[in-house]
Amino acid sequence: MAYLVMYSVLIAALLAIVFLGSRILPKNLLRWDKWIRSGCLFIAVLVIASTSFIYIEDDETGHLVKIYGAKGLHSGRIIAFEGEKGPQARILPPGFNFEFLLNIINDISKKPIIEIPEGEYGFLMALDGKPLRPDQTYADAVSPSTFIEQVNDAERFLNEGGQKGPQTSILTPGKYRLNHFLWSVQTGKVTDIPAGFVGVVKSNVYSRVEFGNLKVDKPKECKATHSKSAEAEELAVPLVPVGCIGIWETALRPGKYYINKKGYHVTLVDTRVQTWEYKGGYSLRSIDLTVEQQGEIRQNELTREVPIPETAVGPAVMVTVEGWNVPQELRVLVQVTPKNAPFVVASVGGLEKVESRILTPAIRSIVRNVGGGTIIVPVPILKSDGQPQLNANGEVMIKKVIRPTQVLDLIENRELIQTNVKDIIYSEGLKAGVEIKEIRLGYPSVPPELLVARRREQLAQQLMKAFLQEKKAQAERIKTEQARATAEKQPQLVEAEIEVRRSQEFAKARKNEGQGEKDKLELIARGQEKQVSVLGREKVVELRKYEITLKTVMDFFDAHPDVLTAALSNAHKFVPERVFTLGEGGANNLAGAAGILGDFLDSSKQSGSEQGNSANGQP
Numbered sequence: 001m002a003y004l005v006m007y008s009v010l011i012a013a014l015l016a017i018v019f020l021g022s023r024i025l026p027k028n029l030l031r032w033d034k035w036i037r038s039g040c041l042f043i044a045v046l047v048i049a050s051t052s053f054i055y056i057e058d059d060e061t062g063h064l065v066k067i068y069g070a071k072g073l074h075s076g077r078i079i080a081f082e083g084e085k086g087p088q089a090r091i092l093p094p095g096f097n098f099e100f101l102l103n104i105i106n107d108i109s110k111k112p113i114i115e116i117p118e119g120e121y122g123f124l125m126a127l128d129g130k131p132l133r134p135d136q137t138y139a140d141a142v143s144p145s146t147f148i149e150q151v152n153d154a155e156r157f158l159n160e161g162g163q164k165g166p167q168t169s170i171l172t173p174g175k176y177r178l179n180h181f182l183w184s185v186q187t188g189k190v191t192d193i194p195a196g197f198v199g200v201v202k203s204n205v206y207s208r209v210e211f212g213n214l215k216v217d218k219p220k221e222c223k224a225t226h227s228k229s230a231e232a233e234e235l236a237v238p239l240v241p242v243g244c245i246g247i248w249e250t251a252l253r254p255g256k257y258y259i260n261k262k263g264y265h266v267t268l269v270d271t272r273v274q275t276w277e278y279k280g281g282y283s284l285r286s287i288d289l290t291v292e293q294q295g296e297i298r299q300n301e302l303t304r305e306v307p308i309p310e311t312a313v314g315p316a317v318m319v320t321v322e323g324w325n326v327p328q329e330l331r332v333l334v335q336v337t338p339k340n341a342p343f344v345v346a347s348v349g350g351l352e353k354v355e356s357r358i359l360t361p362a363i364r365s366i367v368r369n370v371g372g373g374t375i376i377v378p379v380p381i382l383k384s385d386g387q388p389q390l391n392a393n394g395e396v397m398i399k400k401v402i403r404p405t406q407v408l409d410l411i412e413n414r415e416l417i418q419t420n421v422k423d424i425i426y427s428e429g430l431k432a433g434v435e436i437k438e439i440r441l442g443y444p445s446v447p448p449e450l451l452v453a454r455r456r457e458q459l460a461q462q463l464m465k466a467f468l469q470e471k472k473a474q475a476e477r478i479k480t481e482q483a484r485a486t487a488e489k490q491p492q493l494v495e496a497e498i499e500v501r502r503s504q505e506f507a508k509a510r511k512n513e514g515q516g517e518k519d520k521l522e523l524i525a526r527g528q529e530k531q532v533s534v535l536g537r538e539k540v541v542e543l544r545k546y547e548i549t550l551k552t553v554m555d556f557f558d559a560h561p562d563v564l565t566a567a568l569s570n571a572h573k574f575v576p577e578r579v580f581t582l583g584e585g586g587a588n589n590l591a592g593a594a595g596i597l598g599d600f601l602d603s604s605k606q607s608g609s610e611q612g613n614s615a616n617g618q619p
Contacts, residue, residue, distance in 0.1 A: 053098040054108055061177045062092025065107040078128040079182050081155040087181035089155040114176045114185050121258040122171030125184040129157065129164040138263045139163035140218075141207040144172075154179040168205045170260045191257045191266050198338045199252035199266040200345040201242075209243050211257050214250065219243045237346035247346045251338055269341040270351060273437055274334050278363070280308035281315025282327035287448040289459055297456055301448070313355060316445075317364050319371035321407045324450070328367060328410065329442030332425070334359070340433035347432060354432045362428045370420050375405045375413060410444040417441065 056062045070085045081089035092108070102108070116122045132139060140163065142150070147169040150157040171185070178185065193199045208218045222244035240246035252266065259266060288300045306327075308315050316327040336344050336351055348354045380388040381397040388396045409417065422439040429436040486493065532540050557563065 048101070051103045052100050053096060054092065054102060055096050056092050056094045056110065058094045059113055060094065060110045061113060061179075062097065063109045063111050063180060064088040064090065064092065065109075066105060067107055068105050079154060079158060079179070081158050089158060089179065089182070091154075091177065091179050093177070111180045114171070114178050114183075116171050116173045116176070116187060118173045119190050120173065120187045121190060121260070122176075123186045123188055123260060123262060124151070124167040124169070124171065125186075126157070126162060126164050126167060127182055127184060129162040132163055132165050135206070136163075138166045138168045138205045138207075138260075141168035141205065141209070143208075144169065144210065148176075151183065152177060154182040157182070166262060168207050168260055168263050170258060172258050188261050191252075191259045191261070193252055193254045193257070193266075193268060195254045196272040197254060197268045197270055198341045199257070200269055200342045201248045201252060202265040202267070202345075203240075203243070203245055203248060203263070204265075205260075205263040206245050207243060211252060211259060212255055214242065214252060216242045222246070225249050237343060239342050239346060247342055249342055251341045253338075267345050267350060269336055269345060271336055271338055271341065274351065276332045276334060276355060276360075277309070277312045277329075278314050278331075278360075279312050279316050279329040279442065280306045282306055282318070282445060284327075284445050285448055287452045287455075289452075289455055291459070291463065297459060299452060299456075306445075313360060316442075317367045317371075319368050319410070319444075321372050321405055321410065324407050324447050326371070326407060326410060326447070327445040328371060329444075330363075330367065330421075331438075331440045331442065332359075332363060333437040333439075334429065335435050335437055336433065337435060340435075343433040351434070354434055358432045359425070359429060359434065363425055366421055366424045366428070370417055370424070371405060371410065373405060374402050375409055375416060375420070376400050376402050377409075377413060377416065407446055407450055410441075410446060414441055 054062060065087050066080065066083075066085045068085075070080075070083050073080055073084045073086045077084075078087065079089045080086045088106075114122065126139065129139075141147075148171075150160065150162055151171070191199065206218070206222065209216050219241045222240050224238040224246075225241055238246060239249040242248045242250050251269070257266075282305075284304050284306050286302050288302055290298050290300070292298060306316075316329045319326045319328045334351075334355075336354075344351065344354060348357060377400070378398045379401050381399050383389050391397050405417070418439055418441045421441070422436060425439060426436045528540055528544070535543070
């Protein structure tokens with residue numbers, strides 16, 4: 001007000017001098033009248049101009065608060081857009097702005113432009129406009145293009161029925177020249193739904209929706225579309241169409257969305273296959289069997305604590321079978337499909353709560369009931385003689401028998417128990433919108449007392465087999481050593497074998513010689529018997545003596561051929577000086593031969609003595 005009065009008085013004084021200079025100026029200044037009036041006019045123009053323009057920088061906006069020359073705002077209004085006094089809806093753009101007495105009539109302030117960085121959004125609060133309806137928490141959403149035009153033009157926003165309060169529509173990354181009198185801006189992070197997840201939306205706004213590919217107009221009705229899961233009847237929750245207040249029946253797919261987090265709450269649901277493990281948390285007892293050198297089997301009991309892994313959902317399930325407490329480990333594969341994700345969030349609140357509140361208690365209870373209850377076991381149908389009965393195809397006919405579960409069934413019939421558990425848990429999971437993909441039972445911690453007898457029997461059988469194999473190996477080793485020794489003594493063996501064969505052949509030759517001698521003697525004997533029958537026994541004896549004598553002489557000549565040579569060279573000396581008559585005469589038959597032999601021997605002696613005398617020099 002003081003500035004306006006001061007500027008008004010100054011301008012009025014200057015204009016008075018310009019138009020009434022000769023009348024109001026002192027006489028001593030009249031000669032300068034023309035110059036004074038021109039100067040005052042120039043100063044008045046400068047003063048008026050200085051109050052009628054303003055320069056706005058590129059990153060600023062000019063905000064006006066009208067002070068003079070208008071009526072006041074209506075009750076409840078904050079922004080003036082019909083020339084009223086107070087904060088104005090219009091703003092001054094960048095550059096040079098000129099209006100007559102602009103700075104006098106208005107209080108002008110420069111405000112920075114609004115910039116929304118990448119990866120964030122702008123949440124808007126309108127300080128003026130139509131009030132929200134009783135059923136509203138946030139203002140109605142409008143199309144993005146229309147909303148941006150209204151945001152940049154406060155007068156249009158107010159004229160077109162813009163609502164006061166928190167806005168559903170948001171500002172995406174970029175720069176905006178907003179009227180700070182109308183808008184209050186807060187920034188928030190973009191909603192990022194990673195791969196393998198979906199976003200379940202809980203809406204606080206009843207309006208049209210444009211979230212990426214999810215675009216729908218404002219629904220006409222908001223009745224619950226799904227009150228129960230698609231597969232189960234136990235859990236009932238309300239799901240509403242997209243755009244209504246409540247949990248939407250359609251989840252957001254992976255991607256980035258600029259969503260007003262004050263109006264919409266997005267819950268991420270993992271749709272990948274999850275692995276839940278129940279293991280550890282018990283004492284593992286075992287009996288260790290060792291074999292002494294003498295073959296005696298000794299057993300030693302060992303006990304160790306099995307901890308619960310950090311990745312496990314909980315400890316192993318304790319199953320009571322036949323009075324024995326057996327810790328049973330298991331692994332469960334579960335998945336929430338995108339279709340069931342809204343139901344899971346609405347019914348329980350998320351997969352973690354489904355696991356802790358619904359499925360884990362159900363899994364433990366079912367495993368205990370199945371493991372400690374009955375089991376359906378396939379057994380062959382037997383005939384009266386105890387042999388399996390065959391069908392037309394030659395296959396063994398099977399029947400199913402229900403009997404109480406035994407401890408060893410946890411090992412021997414694990415697949416059957418596993419299947420029974422899965423069938424029951426599968427339906428329990430569907431009640432909460434979760435699909436059970438697989439259940440795998442781990443190796444149970446069966447009391448070692450039940451297994452030690454079987455293990456000792458198996459070990460004894462293996463030891464027997466090992467003994468037989470060792471015995472066979474020892475025999476083979478002996479054969480190998482014999483073969484090696486035989487190879488080393490091969491020359492001696494060949495020589496010995498040749499000697500054996502030679503002796504065998506020599507024995508055969510001697511046997512043949514003996515046989516020939518035998519045959520010869522037999523023939524001689526038969527011949528002699530005939531001679532005896534003809535000549536008589538004495539004649540035959542004498543003849544045999546002669547033959548022996550003659551053979552002796554011939555053998556001598558064979559051994560000493562030089563004697564025969566000497567005898568032939570001195571044949572003249574063998575002319576008999578006496579005559580012997582040979583013929584039949586009984587005992588004198590050999591007298592002639594004996595005489596010839598006697599003379600021959602005598603001549604030999606004489607010849608020898610003569611040779612000796614010659615050697616001694618005697619005539």
